[in-house]
Amino acid sequence: MKRINLAVIFGGRSGEHEVSLSSARGVMKNLDKEKYNVIPIAITKGGNWLIGEKAGAYMKMNEDKIGKEGAISLDESQKLVSIKDTDRNFFNYAEGELKEKIALVFPILHGPYGEDGRLQGMLDMLGVPYVFSGVLAHAIGMNKPKAKIIAAKSGVPVAKDLVLAKGEKYNPDEIIEKLSLPLMVKPSELGSSVGISLAKIKEELKEGIEDAFSHGDEVILEQYIKGREFTVTVMGNGNPKALAITEIIPLISEFYDYKAKYEEGGSKHVCPAEIPKEDEEKLKSYAVATFKSIGCRDLARIDFLWSEKTNEYYFTDINTIPGMTPTSLAPEAAALAGMNFTEFLDKLIEGAMKRVRK
Known part of the structure; x- marks a missing residue:
């Protein structure tokens, strides 16, 4: 059987660069090498593309920094780049040798420039097919306020919020009057809980807003919501299905922040979640409705909070390219459905290849 030339793109210019390397390492390690000719492509923090052996060298060079927020500096990220910034143009942004025609791209970039539709738009322009959702779904999914609007339109409950734009004057007292304390402060377009904080007092609110704006131009x-946190992996096209629900229990933080997500022992995952059957059905229906209304395909992970006050589940976020290490939430749910990590990746690739053959 002829192997599929599969490009795995990772890294990128977002604050989730190191997380992307962790996901890509997990994916490339577990892909069936008898089915796929894997072509690694690393995007540096400066936006340069390193192809093939150069991408492998980039991964190896940063082995001790993988998964650690901000561990790779811009200068360190550019060490293998030979093209000077002053000489870089549209035609020489990539380095390395591409010996085969790419049949399919498996993008493993988290956050802006990779999970927000920009990379997917470029691939569409080039006529190169890829795994996961298209431009619009990624763009909507990356913007938390807009994703919430669409989820709410499909009948899924959402928490009250307020959106601030950079440079816009705001009154902390008015914010507190509308939403009350404590409240969550988040960059509108970033994942992996980067830049997220819990504000319990007015001073923490101001500090949280300032920090969130350091990651983007809009803050939500x-x-x-005091209660329990759940995530639902939805998989498929046409008639997508929700896999087992996972409850996330932070062990070292008050909420599921970056440390709880990526530090060893930072959180506990209970899969399947211990909730009543009727709650399971409701939560899965909310997840599938969100997946379909945003226009996702192949895979997404949808996050919810359960309120002990209202006994309701509230949509908080959607991950259109979820974490893909062997211990990440989506592969965990797939394992419970009878798919090991390699089989899980096969299924995602098969779904994407069906679109190519149409």
Whole structure:
């Protein structure tokens, strides 16, 4: 059987660069090498593309920094780049040797420039097919306020929020009056809990807003929901299905922040979640409705909070390219459905290849 030339693109210019390397390492290690000729492509923090052996060298060079927020500096990320910034143009942004025609791209970039539709738009222009959702779904999914609007339109409950734009004057007292304390402060377009904080007092609110704006031009302030956190992986096209629900229990933080997500022992995952059958059905229906209304395909992971006050589940976020290490939430749910990591990746690739053959 002829192997599929599969390009795995990772890294990128977002604050989730190191997380992307962790996901890509997990994917490339577990892909069936008898089915796929894997072509690694690393995008540096400066936006240069390193192809093939150069991408492998980039991964190896940063082995001790993988998964650690901000561990790779811009200068370190550019060490293998031979093209000077002053000489870089549209035709020489990539380095390395591409010996085969790419049949399919498996993009493993988290956050802006990779999970927000920009990379997917470029691939569409080039006529190169890829795994996961298209431009619009990624763009909507990356913008938390807009994703919430669409989820709410499909009948899924969402928490009250307020959106601030950079440079816009705001009154902390008015914010507190509308949403009350404590409240969540988040960059509108970033994942992996980067830049997210829980504000319990007015001073923390101001500090949280300032920090969130350091990650982007828009900030969303959300009503804090005290209760339990759940995530649902949805998989498929046409008639997508929700896999087992996972409850996330932070062990070292008050909420599922970056440390709880990526530090060893930072959180506990209970899969399947211990909730009543009727709650399971409701939560899965909310997840599938969100997946379909945003226009996702292949795979997405949808996050919810359960309120002990209202006994309701509230949509908080969607991950259109979820974490893909062997211990990440989506592969965990797939394992419970009878798919090991390699089989899980096969299924995603098969779904994408069906679109190519149409």
